[in-house]
Amino acid sequence: MTLTELFLLFLSSIFVHNILLSRFLGCCPFMGVSSKLKTAQGMGAAVVFVIVLASLMTWLTYNYLLVPLHLEYLYTLSFILVIAALVQFVELALKKLNPVLYKSLGIFLPLITTNCAVLGVAVLNMNEGYGLAAALVNALGSSLGFLLAISLMAGIRERIEENEGIPDCLQGLPMALITAGLMSIAFMGFTGIIK
Amino acid sequence: MDIMHVMITPLTLMGVMGLIFGVLLAIASIVFRVHQDNRISLIRAALPGANCGGCGYPGCDGYASGVVNDGASVNKCSVGGSAVAQRIAEIMGVEAGEHVPVRSFLRCKGTCEASPRQLVYDGIDDCRSAVTIPGGSPNSCPFGCVGLGTCTKVCVFGAITMGDDGLPHVDLNKCVGCGTCVAVCPKAMLTLVPVTADVIVACNSHWKGTMVKDVCSAGCIGCTLCAKKCPKQAITIDHDLAVIDQSKCIKCGLCAKVCPAKCIKVGESVKVIEKSA
DSSP states (O other), rough: OEEEEEEEEHIIIIIIIITTTTTTTTTHHHHTOOOSSHHHHHHHHHHHHHHHHHHHHHHHHIIIITTTTTTTGGHHHHHHHHHHHHHHHHHHHHHHOOOOHHHHHHHHHGGGGGGGGHHHHHHHHHHHHHHHHHHHHHHHHHHHHHHHHHHHHHHHHHHHOTTTTTTTGGGTHHHHHHHHHHHHHHGGGGGGTBB | OOHHIIIIIHHHHHHHHHHHHHHHHHHHHHHHHOOOOOHHHHHHHHSOOOOOTTSSSSHHHHHHHHHSSOOOOOOOOOOOHHHHHHHHHHHSSSSOOOOOOOOEEEEEOOOTTTHHHOOOOOOSSHHHHTTTTSSSSSSSOSOOOOOHHHHHHHOTTOOOEEETTTSSSETTTOOOOHHHHHHHOOOOEEEEEEOOOOOEOOHHHHHHHOHHHOTTTSSSOHHHHHHHHOOOOOEEESSEEEEOOTTOOOOHHHHHHHHHTTTTEHHHHHHHHHHHH
């Protein structure tokens, strides 16, 4: 892939194929931890960190272990194994080496072990047949897209909390779901910008 | 050859991968071991282990590390009360300080008799669901207790039971003041009051007197009789609802006597004073 293509891939994975609003992967934290901007950003940062690392590891696993042994069908199992072990390892290492970062990522780090966005990006990289550079760029773009979407959502939800004109039956989660739908429609506007 | 490819290779691969990761994690947990302050485990052992979250931390483990690392005060555990506060203070080497325990209190006397239920609510059996219907409550009084007993379900200490009168009853001997029921009540009917507070207005209605009388015979109508009677001026009327300033209250119980709706609840200490007077 040329540099231009990589750049276009980066942009399209953030906006056009936003992992939350177009691919609908990892929607659980999108609803669960988007009520406060600060926690949402903490979650987003943890996701960026883990997705990029996990994509690197799963790409290596797939291309240097599974493909040579003709065991491609084992990708789900081995990816989950790699991701879970990796997150555990990173958590242990961070606790010792960088307590400040460990504290700011907090509970979100172990939580995203089971986030489907992490597995989703790894599987996407595999299905599209990306090289290592493209896989990493796609991982970085997708996770930044996650950070962008969840931060926007949290900002909107903080304002909605202040709005007393919302009917009782729509307050809280129902309004958040409607907001998510509208945001998804808004992001559809990016479709076609990059082919 | 076929068996080799179908069975042995994948099994070996997954087994070896699992083994390698397991060993790596085991090594990592030794290499990256963080030396924990042993006061944390001491405090954790002193805590009751109810994990109710009443202290504001996620569970007893969270509070133990909060005391050591974030300098949280030692008397936050409402379950353990002053005994546990004393133990933690010893471990931390500080003074425990004054600790007034709090208990949950229901600010409503709208029983089935006092405030007849006029609507049959047939939705999800949970107060938080019932308050989403138009009008804000299946009962006539939108301020009052919904009476579906969500608080009884969340209380891990079994201190709240639903009475036949349609209201939850707090068992003061079992209640530890963790505040779980306060957080879950959609009408904010339950509040935490110090156990020393014995004269409390058991109504939450800000409606005008005539409107209150239409829906409940035990509601505060904002008549100001109690405020006029109080010798210490401890009672103010906030939007047609009497509010007692506990710091001024001397527990004479005069307000409860003059209250036409009998919505001021008095406790044990007041009766003792009445007898001795």
